[in-house]
Amino acid sequence: MNSRPPAPDWRLFQGDGVPRMPAMPEAPPWRSFGRVPEEPSAQVPAPRPYLISRAEADVVNAALHLRRPLLVTGHPGTGKSSLAYAIARELSLGEVLHWPVNSRSSLQDALYRYDAIGRLRESTLVRERGGTEPDIGSFLRLGPVGTALVPGSRPRALLVDELDKGDVDLPNDLLTVFEDGAYEIPELSRLPEESAEVEVLTADSDGGRAKVVRGRVRCSEFPVVVITSNGERDFPPAFLRRCLRLDLPDPDEQRLRDIVAAHLGPDALTRAEDVLTAFLERRAHGELATDQLLNAVFLRKGGLSLDADGLLDAVLHRLGGAV
Structure with a gap:
């Protein structure tokens, strides 16, 4: 293979055990x-442009108009995950909420997590010092799916990455949440009326908070949902019926x-x-x-x-x- 001569110092690591401090080259x-x-x-x-054909962009637009999740399939490296970031950037939807699915993933964790042990420990310490019991909202954090369904004037962008790596029941678990655009947090719905409004933490990287009323979260604008799959297994017909499919060649x-x-x-x-x-x-x-x-x-x-x-x-x- 023909090539131009390499730069004389391109080998940063020599493998000879001699400590050095070379200047690191510019990253890709x-x-x-x-x-x-x-x-x-x-x-x-x-940001680099995301290259997509007109036919593929039309499928994306159909999902946006229909407020339906977009199920994106294709070989690794075809740009499935990058599509979510391209949509969010072009439509000015803010930070993409990313849920990387694996074999241990559950919808519960993607909706919210409640640190009951942490709250109990903190409450015990505060009572011993004669202070006020900490607010429950400081120990409850919404996950990426839960944050995407927080009501707002603009939809959020949600990337559900490699859904086929999750449990076989996970796609069906998502059906109700995506159909209703809502979910309940029992730990908050059981609170007395005077504590009906609680500010909880969100999955946003800037440490955002969201107000939850009576333990119920319902979106006002359905999020832009991009679900990626490497085609490792089939999904239930009921789930596929509620998605628009885009195969990236x-x-x-x-x-x-x-x-x-x-x-x-x-x-x-x-x-x-x-x-x-x-x-x-x-x-x-x-x-x-x-x-x-x-x-x-x-x-x-x-x-x-x-x-x-x-x-x-x-x-x-x-x-x-x-x-």
Whole structure:
């Protein structure tokens, strides 16, 4: 594979046990976690555009008009999760509420969590000191689904990520909540009338709070719900009937070129055409993700030789089947 000579100092780690303090190179745009620019006048880069076809965007718009969850399927790396952030950014919906589903996930945790033990401990300490018992709202935090259903003038964006990794009953558990747009918090509904209004914590990263009246939360605007699935198992018909389905295909060569240009600049492939060719050849024989191509092009753009001792194989490794 032809490539330009690597930068002389691209190997930060030498493997010789000698302590060093090399300058860290610039991170890829998709791996920069809100780093503050060193120069006060430096501008924060604008978000990269999310590339989607008109037909796929029409399905998104239909879900928005119908106030229905959008069930997005496709291979890893096709942009399923990124779609939720693209919608939230373009519609100015604020922070995306993210619920990453795993085998231990339950709807209860996604709605709210009540720290009864913490409240009991705090109440005991306060009583011993002659103080006032702490408010229950300080020990009850809404989860991402619970926060998404808090009433507001604008809908919230909710990403339910990889639902097929959850328990087999989880999709059906979501049905009632998504149909009613509401749920109950029994710990609050049992409070006396004088404590009918309680401020609880939310899942927002800024430490937000929400008012809950008589233990009942009901949305005024149904949230923009994006549910992703890798197609690992089928969902119940009743659940599918209440969703709009969008299957994101693997991007073709032109779409890949557009994605690379959007993330790394229009000239990123000038000296990396061979990387794109290698990616397309390998993808034809096994599953690869688009971000693997971005990683390879980023390394080439930084002057690294992808011929170095199987480095390309490490970056463009197959995602399915035997390693």
